[in-house]
Every structure is written in structure tokens, then in C-alpha cells.
Amino acid sequence: MKKYLLFTILLISIYGFACSCPPIFKLAQIQKIEIENSECIFIGEVIEVDNEELTYKIRVTESLDGNDIPGNIYTGKNWKGCEPFIEENGKWIIYGHMEDGFLSTNKCGISRSFENPVIVIKLKELELYENKTQSEKKLIFQKLRDEEIMKARKELENEIEHLRKIR
Numbered sequence: 001m002k003k004y005l006l007f008t009i010l011l012i013s014i015y016g017f018a019c020s021c022p023p024i025f026k027l028a029q030i031q032k033i034e035i036e037n038s039e040c041i042f043i044g045e046v047i048e049v050d051n052e053e054l055t056y057k058i059r060v061t062e063s064l065d066g067n068d069i070p071g072n073i074y075t076g077k078n079w080k081g082c083e084p085f086i087e088e089n090g091k092w093i094i095y096g097h098m099e100d101g102f103l104s105t106n107k108c109g110i111s112r113s114f115e116n117p118v119i120v121i122k123l124k125e126l127e128l129y130e131n132k133t134q135s136e137k138k139l140i141f142q143k144l145r146d147e148e149i150m151k152a153r154k155e156l157e158n159e160i161e162h163l164r165k166i167r
Contacts, residue, residue: 002043015099023072023143027110027155027159030109030110030161031110031162034095034109035065035095035112035163035166037106038065038095038096038097038106038109039067039096039097039098040063040067040068040096040097040103041062041063041064041065041067041093041094041095041096041163042060042061042062042063042065042068042093042094042099042108043061043062043064043091043092043093043094043160044058044059044060044061044074044091044092045058045059045089045090045091046058046059046073046088046089046090046091046092047059047073047089047093048077048089048164049079049086049087049089049119050073050090054077054078055075055077055078055102056057056074056075056076056078056086057073057074057075057085058070058073058076058086058092058094058103059071059073060074061091063167064087064093064094064160064164064167065133065163065167066167074102074103075101075102075103076096076102076103076104076105077102077103077104078105079104079105081124082107082108083108083109084109084110084111085106085112086113087107088113090113090114090115090135092111092112092113092117093110093111093112093114093115093117093142093156093159093160094106094116095109095111096111112152112156114153114156116149116152117149117152117153117155117156118145118148118149118152124154133163134160
């Protein structure tokens, strides 16, 4: 019994502190969950990043849920070890909430940059290309990545249109 209790406590502590994101099966399912569980949904411009303090400043450019005023500037806080992690300036779609005075993106959420909107790169295993040279594998990887980025940008465009309609 003591071993079982110790094991349970260990598991709870590991999952309590670690960030373990479930795999994404369908983007539409995750979008629905994000819409239902976000205090704020907007497009914003990250204007300042402090990677030492894990903070960033983001200016709202368009509210997608009607709760944010364009021009508003939030100070956000990144989760240690959890995606999404905002570490450079640029345009983002944000699904988040306020926590201790900071904007936080939802853990394991789909907030993402417009520059690289890929949520999960669904690459085929490179072992399928065992007989290829390292440079050929690199080219294959880059081609697959480029295809994923094009697809992700289209998905992001559709997502924003959907959010604008339900606003």
C-alpha cells in the first residue's frame, strides 16, 4: 500500500510540474476548446521580449472575441517549458487569460506567430529515407516543413475568418 501511495504522489508531482501536451488530432477540435476556455482572443504585435524574465509586451491590433481594445498593451508571461513560447517580436494570434496581472497563453494551446504558424509538424519519419545522404534528408525535411508552413498559414487564415464571424 505504501508503494502505491508513493508512486501516486510521484506521478502527481511529475505531472503537476511538467508540461506534457497531448497530441493534436484535429485542429478544429483544439480551436473549439480554445474558444471555449480563453478569456481573450486577439491578433497582436509582440513589441518587446525579455527572455531572461520570460516576459513579453504585446499590442492588441484586432480583438477576435470583442473583449480586447485595439491598442491595448499587455505584459505577458511565458510558461517555463510549455508551448507556446513567445521569444521574438512579430504578429501573433493569442488565445489566453490573465493570471497574476500577466497575460498567459493557454498551456499546450494554439497561440502562434503569423511568421511560423505551424502548431505541430507532422513529418514522416526520416528513417523512411535511410538510404538517403544527410544533405538529401535535410532537403526532404525542408520541403516537408515548407509544405506544413503553407498549410498552417491557410489554416490560420481560415481560423481568423471563423473567429471574426462568431465575434
